[in-house]
Amino acid sequence: MSARVALVTGGTGGIGTAICKRLADLGHKVATNYRNEDKARAWQRKLQAEGYEIALARGDVSLPEDGQALVREVEAQLGPVDILVNNAGITRDTTFHKMTYQQWNEVIRTNLDSCFNVTRPVIEGMRARKWGRVIQIASINGQKGQYGQANYAAAKAGMHGFTISLAQENAKFGITVNTVSPGYIGTDMVMAVPEEVRNKIVAQIPLGRLGTPEEIAYAVAFFIPEEASWITGANLSANGGQYMGW
Numbered sequence: 055m056s057a058r059v060a061l062v063t064g065g066t067g068g069i070g071t072a073i074c075k076r077l078a079d080l081g082h083k084v085a086t087n088y089r090n091e092d093k094a095r096a097w098q099r100k101l102q103a104e105g106y107e108i109a110l111a112r113g114d115v116s117l118p119e120d121g122q123a124l125v126r127e128v129e130a131q132l133g134p135v136d137i138l139v140n141n142a143g144i145t146r147d148t149t150f151h152k153m154t155y156q157q158w159n160e161v162i163r164t165n166l167d168s169c170f171n172v173t174r175p176v177i178e179g180m181r182a183r184k185w186g187r188v189i190q191i192a193s194i195n196g197q198k199g200q201y202g203q204a205n206y207a208a209a210k211a212g213m214h215g216f217t218i219s220l221a222q223e224n225a226k227f228g229i230t231v232n233t234v235s236p237g238y239i240g241t242d243m244v245m246a247v248p249e250e251v252r253n254k255i256v257a258q259i260p261l262g263r264l265g266t267p268e269e270i271a272y273a274v275a276f277f278i279p280e281e282a283s284w285i286t287g288a289n290l291s292a293n294g295g296q297y298m299g300w
Contacts, residue, residue: 058187059132060084061125063115063172064142065108066097068241069191072267073139074108075101076275082137085109085128115142116163121171134183135176139274140169140213141191143206150204158205165209169216177224186229187278190217191270194237194293210235214289221287230286234273237293240264260295 060077064070065086078084086108088094094110101108109131113124128135143165146157173188180186195203196210214233221231238244238255244264245252256263273292276282291297 057081057083058136059128059134060137060139061128061135061172061176062086062139062141063168066094067141068243069236069239069267069270070141071097071101072271073141073191073274075104075106076268076271077137077139077278078106078108080275080278083109083132085111085132087111087113087115087124087142089114115168115172116160118167118171118174121168122175125172125175134179136180136183136185137187137189137278138173138176139189139191140172142168143191143193143209145203145206147202147206149202153205161205162209165206166212166216169213173220177220177229180229181224181227184228186224186227188217188220188229188231189274189277190214190231190233191274192233192235192289194235194291194297197235197291197299198297217289218287225286228283230277230283232277232286233289234270234277235289235291235293236265236270236273237291237296238264239270240266258296259293263294265292265294 060082062070062073065074066088074084074086088110098108098110111124111127113120115121144161146161148157169190190213192213193210195207199207217231217233270292273290
C-alpha cells in the first residue's frame with residue numbers, strides 16, 4: 055500500500071516504540087508526541103541510530119487543546135494523518151476504597167479522554183479523504199477487570215465502547231476503527247516487578263510466557279492494509295490465551 059502518515063500517541067514507551075518502528079518498516083511516515091523534550095530527543099536519536107526517522111511533536115494528550123495542537127504540528131511536518139494509534143496510557147493502581155479522585159481522574163484523562171482529544175482533530179479529514187485507520191490500545195484488564203485497577207479497567211473498557219461507536223459512524227467513509235487488547239507484555243515496567251510476581255503472572259498464561267512489544271505492534275499493523283478494510287469495530291485479544299472470549 056502507499057505510504058501514509060501515522061500518529062502514535064505514547065510512542066516513546068515500550069509498546070509505542072515497537073508500533074512506531076513497525077509502521078515505519080511498512081513504509082509509513084510516523085510521528086509521536088512527547089511531554090519531556092530531553093527524554094524524547096534522546097529516544098529519537100536512539101531510533102535514528104537504528105535507521106528510523108520518527109517525527110516528534112509536543113503534546114499532553116490528556117488535554118483537548120494539546121491534542122489539537124499536536125495534530126496540527128504533525129500535519130505541518132508530515133501531512134494529513136491517515137493512521138491514528140491511541141496508545142498513550144498510565145496506571146495509578148490502588149484498591150477502589152483507597153483511590154483518590156486524582157488517581158481516578160489522571161487515568162481516565164490520559165487513557166480514555168485522550169481518545170477524544172486526538173481522534174476528534176483527525177476524523178473530519180479522514181472522512182473528507184474517504185480513508186482512515188483508528189486503532190486503540192486497550193488491555194486484557196479492560197476485558198476481565200483487575201484487582202486494584204478500577205480506574206484503569208474502566209478506561210480500557212471504555213476505549214472499546216468508543217471503538218464500536220466510531221466504527222459505526224464512519225464505516226461508509228472508508229474508515230475502520232478497531233481495538234487491540236494486550237495481555238502482560240515484557241516491557242521495562244513489567245520486567246521491573248519482582249521475579250516472584252512475574253512468575254505468578256506467567257503461570258496464568260497458557261502460552262507460558264510474557265508477550266513482546268513487537269507482537270502487539272504486529273497486531274496493530276494487521277488492521278492497516280487494504281486487505282483488512284472489511285474489519286471494523288473489532289477487538290483483537292493478544293494475551294497468550296490468558297483471557298479467552300468470543
